[in-house]
Amino acid sequence: MVNTLPPTPEEPASGGQRPFVELTDVSLTYGDFGEGLLALKDFNLSVGQGEFCALVGPSGCGKSTTLKLVSGLRQPDAGGVIVAGKEVSKPLKIVGMAFQNPTLLPWRTSLDNVLLPLEIVDPHRRRFRKERARHVERAMALFDKVGLKDVADRFPWQLSGGMQQRVSLCRSLIHEPDLLLLDEPFGALDAFTREDLWDTVKALWEERKFTTLLITHDLTESVYMAETVHVLSARPGRVIHSQRIPAHLRRTREDRFSPAFADTVHRLRQHVGHAQENPS
Amino acid sequence: MNRRKLRQAMSPWITAGGFFAVWEVACLAFDIPQSILPSPTDSVKAGIEFWPVILSASMQTLYTTLVGFFIALVVGVALGALVGSSQAMYRATNPLLIGFNSVPKVAMVPVLVMWFGIGSVPAILTAFLTAFFPILANVATGIATLEPELADVLRSLGAKRGVILRKVGLPRALPYLFASLKVAISLAFVGSVIAEMVASDGGIGYLLLTASSSFRVPLVFAALLVVGVLGILMYVIADLIERRSTRWATRGGGSL
Ligand SMILES: Nc1ncnc2c1ncn2[C@@H]1O[C@H](COP(=O)(O)OP(=O)(O)O)[C@@H](O)[C@H]1O
Ligand SMILES: [Mg+2]
Numbered sequence: 183m184v185n186t187l188p189p190t191p192e193e194p195a196s197g198g199q200r201p202f203v204e205l206t207d208v209s210l211t212y213g214d215f216g217e218g219l220l221a222l223k224d225f226n227l228s229v230g231q232g233e234f235c236a237l238v239g240p241s242g243c244g245k246s247t248t249l250k251l252v253s254g255l256r257q258p259d260a261g262g263v264i265v266a267g268k269e270v271s272k273p274l275k276i277v278g279m280a281f282q283n284p285t286l287l288p289w290r291t292s293l294d295n296v297l298l299p300l301e302i303v304d305p306h307r308r309r310f311r312k313e314r315a316r317h318v319e320r321a322m323a324l325f326d327k328v329g330l331k332d333v334a335d336r337f338p339w340q341l342s343g344g345m346q347q348r349v350s351l352c353r354s355l356i357h358e359p360d361l362l363l364l365d366e367p368f369g370a371l372d373a374f375t376r377e378d379l380w381d382t383v384k385a386l387w388e389e390r391k392f393t394t395l396l397i398t399h400d401l402t403e404s405v406y407m408a409e410t411v412h413v414l415s416a417r418p419g420r421v422i423h424s425q426r427i428p429a430h431l432r433r434t435r436e437d438r439f440s441p442a443f444a445d446t447v448h449r450l451r452q453h454v455g456h457a458q459e460n461p462s
Numbered sequence: 463m464n465r466r467k468l469r470q471a472m473s474p475w476i477t478a479g480g481f482f483a484v485w486e487v488a489c490l491a492f493d494i495p496q497s498i499l500p501s502p503t504d505s506v507k508a509g510i511e512f513w514p515v516i517l518s519a520s521m522q523t524l525y526t527t528l529v530g531f532f533i534a535l536v537v538g539v540a541l542g543a544l545v546g547s548s549q550a551m552y553r554a555t556n557p558l559l560i561g562f563n564s565v566p567k568v569a570m571v572p573v574l575v576m577w578f579g580i581g582s583v584p585a586i587l588t589a590f591l592t593a594f595f596p597i598l599a600n601v602a603t604g605i606a607t608l609e610p611e612l613a614d615v616l617r618s619l620g621a622k623r624g625v626i627l628r629k630v631g632l633p634r635a636l637p638y639l640f641a642s643l644k645v646a647i648s649l650a651f652v653g654s655v656i657a658e659m660v661a662s663d664g665g666i667g668y669l670l671l672t673a674s675s676s677f678r679v680p681l682v683f684a685a686l687l688v689v690g691v692l693g694i695l696m697y698v699i700a701d702l703i704e705r706r707s708t709r710w711a712t713r714g715g716g717s718l
Contacts, residue, residue, distance in 0.1 A: 250614070253614070254618070255617055255618060273617050273618050273619075273620060275618075275619060275620040277618050279611075279614060279615050279618055281611040281614075281615075283609065283611055285611050285612040287612075287630060287634075289636075298629070301629065302616060302619045302621045302625055302629065303620055353615075
């Protein structure tokens with residue numbers, strides 16, 4: 183087995199960009215009554231401004247926990263989390279999130295679901311009513327971009343899983359977040375829908391370049407989507423390998439079937455295997 | 463309307479009709495005396511004969527039931543929202559609430575009489591006490607079972623507790639609330655009637671008690687029939703409100 187891989191980056195991550203997200207020596211334990219569960223330990227991660235990076239790793243290694251730290255939903259026990267140059271101490275308002283479960287509100291139409299963040303987040307909240315028309319226009323433009331037609335007035339339960347996930351994606355982007363956190367958003371979709379959505383998200387990112395953290399257990403997905411892929415160890419999680427994926431490897435759908443692409447996936451696979459066999 | 467639909471629509475009436483037919487025939491066939499089991503016709507006759515009494519008693523019971531139910535609704539929703547929106551609160555109050563729920567509310571009627579005297583107040587309070595727990599429990603459940611991911615989405619937008627409750631918690635709890643209303647209104651009704659039997663000078667419960675103590679058995683059964691009809695009526699109203707308000711919970715279809 184290839185167990186000799188160094189636990190340090192082979193190639194420099196975030197090539198020269200200013201870091202937008204920075205986790206330094208972060209540890210986090212769940213539960214407070216002694217028998218706590220150590221989810222992350224000495225976790226270091228740096229994501230450049232506008233970078234698209236993917237986190238892969240064994241199930242339960244702390245990937246979702248990382249997103250909670252980055253978004254400020256949880257505070258670390260030790261170490262620092264810095265986003266946009268500021269220490270994170272409470273939930274950030276500049277993030278958009280999407281999960282495997284679309285979590286749309288069934289009593290709201292797709293349009294009203296997408297507008298929800300604007301009813302909640304400052305500064306839009308105060309002037310929501312006055313500016314509704316403008317927001318609706320923006321939402322419609324987003325629907326268009328993610329390939330949704332005539333869904334505005336339909337309820338989530340009238341949509342397919344893929345369509346719901348697209349609506350969820352629109353909701354995570356409507357307030358134009360600087361940071362997009364995606365926690366296995368394609369995990370529950372069928373293969374064809376999933377591949378369509380890859381291209382949708384990619385196109386959105388190409389256009390706006392919001393800093394993106396994508397969690398996935400699909401290595402093909404990570405290599406196709408992300409500029410940098412970070413492999414996490416088994417729990418307690420930390421980054422054991424970071425790899426930049428050259429842009430020319432993953433321009434079109436066809437690129438996914440090229441030998442170079444397969445080779446990259448294969449190499450990552452070995453690192454993940456290494457993580458599974460040797461919990462740190 | 464095709465045949466199958468017609469049959470479906472008619473089936474509850476046919477079942478009820480069959481029930482009364484069997485009852486009637488049994489009374490005739492076995493020559494059961496009125497003082498033991500009056501036939502449906504006897505009961506209805508008694509009902510017609512005494513309709514002013516029955517009507518005013520029904521109104522009284524409906525009044526106590528609805529007032530008690532309304533208080534239960536307000537208190538149940540408020541406490542349910544409070545209990546459901548925080549884990550700590552849920553943990554802290556759960557045992558007390560379960561204990562409270564296990565006390566038969568009839569057992570509290572004498573206490574209520576002691577405090578408030580004979581009249582409609584004990585009946586209203588009994589209706590309230592029997593009805594409010596299912597409302598509270600359901601509203602709390604509806605709010606507490608908010609998907610954690612959704613809570614994360616909202617919190618990461620900087621939503622305050624109150625905003626989450628208003629935009630998501632309460633709407634989410636609505637189907638739970640309406641499901642509980644059907645149960646609660648029946649319970650309120652039962653509570654009212656029982657309290658009236660113990661401690662009132664009016665209402666169906668009181669009528670039942672006085673009629674049976676003077677051996678007017680057909681009148682007792684007439685009153686029981688009215689109780690049943692009123693129960694169905696209130697259930698149907700609650701059900702109608704539920705269907706109109708939370709179409710999304712049944713994914714657009716109907717429910718029963
Ligand atoms: N709220 C929580 N309370 C206790 N343990 C948790 C909680 N959330 C996650 N964990 C545990 O922490 C570990 C990491 O979880 P998570 O970050 O969700 O992993 P994943 O990499 O699969 O997303 C898991 O073992 C999980 O069981
Ligand atoms: Mg996870």
